[in-house]
Amino acid sequence: MSRIGKRPVALPSGVTAKIEDGKLVVKGSKGELSMSTSDLIDYKLEAEAITVTPANKSKQARQYWGMQRTLVQNLVDGVTEGFSKVLEITGVGYRAQAQGKKLKLQLGFSHDIDLDVPEGLEVKTPDQTTVEISGIDKQKVGQFAAEIREWRKPEPYKGKGVKYRGEYIFRKEGKKK
Template structure:
C-alpha cells in the first residue's frame, strides 16, 4: 500500500480539474497544465478532490500509484502557487544578468554563456549573483535550474560555481607542503 497514493489530492477553490481523452487538465489562476494518464492507475475527480488508485494488483500499478499521485499534486500546486528555484553564484567575476527571454552568464570562461529561457518560465536576477527561476511546471523549473548549474558546478576547494540556495558544498582541504 502506498502511503502517499492513498491520500486524495485536494482541489482548492478557483481550480478546476477534468479528465478527457487520457489527459488530466488542471486550470487555475496561474494557468493550465495537462498530464497524460497512465493505464496502470485509475483517476477520479470527485467533488473537491482527485483520487488516484491502482487499476489492478500488478507490480507496475502499485509502483506507479504514489508517483502518479505526486504528479497530480504538482499540477494542482503549480496552477495555484507555482514553483521557484533560486541559484547562487559565487566566484570572482562570476555573474548573471536576465535580459528579456535571455539569461547571460559570466562563469569564468573566455566567453559569455547566453541561455534562452524556455516558454512558460520567468527568470529574475535580483542581484548579479542570484538567479530566480519560477513557473507553473515543476519539471521545467527544475530542469532549467539543473542546466544552469551544469554550466559551472561548485568545486570543493573554494566553493566557486553555481549552486542551489541552501545546498551544502562539501569542502576539501588544499594541498600541503
C-alpha cells in the same frame, strides 16, 4: 500499499480538473497544466478532490500509484502557487544578467553564455550573483535550474561555481607544504 497514493489530492477553490482524451487537465489562477494518464491507474474526480488508485493488483500498477498521485499534486500546486528555484553564483568575476527572454552568464570561460529562457518560465536576477527561476511546471523549473548549474558546478576547494540556495558544498582542505 502506498501511503502517499492513498491520500486524495485536494482541489482548492478556483481550481478545476477534468479528464479528456487520456489527459488530466487542471486549471487554476496561474494557468493550465495537463498530463497524460496511465492505463495502470484510475483517476476519480470528486467534488473537491482527485483520488488516484491502481487499476489492477499488478506490481507495476502499485509502483506507479504513489508517483502518479505526486504528479497530480504537482499540477494542482503549480496552478495555485507555482514553483521556484534560486541559484547562487560564487566566484570572482562570475555574474548573471537577465535580458528579456535570455539569460547571460559569465562563469570564467573566454566567452559569455547566452541561454534562452524556456516558454512558461520567468527568470529574474535581483543582483549579479543570484538567479531566481519561477514557473507553474515543476519539471521545467528544475530542468532549467539544472542546465544553468551544469555550466559550472561548485568545486570543493573554494566553493566557486553555481549552486542551489541552501545547498551544502563539502569542502576539502587544500594542499599542504
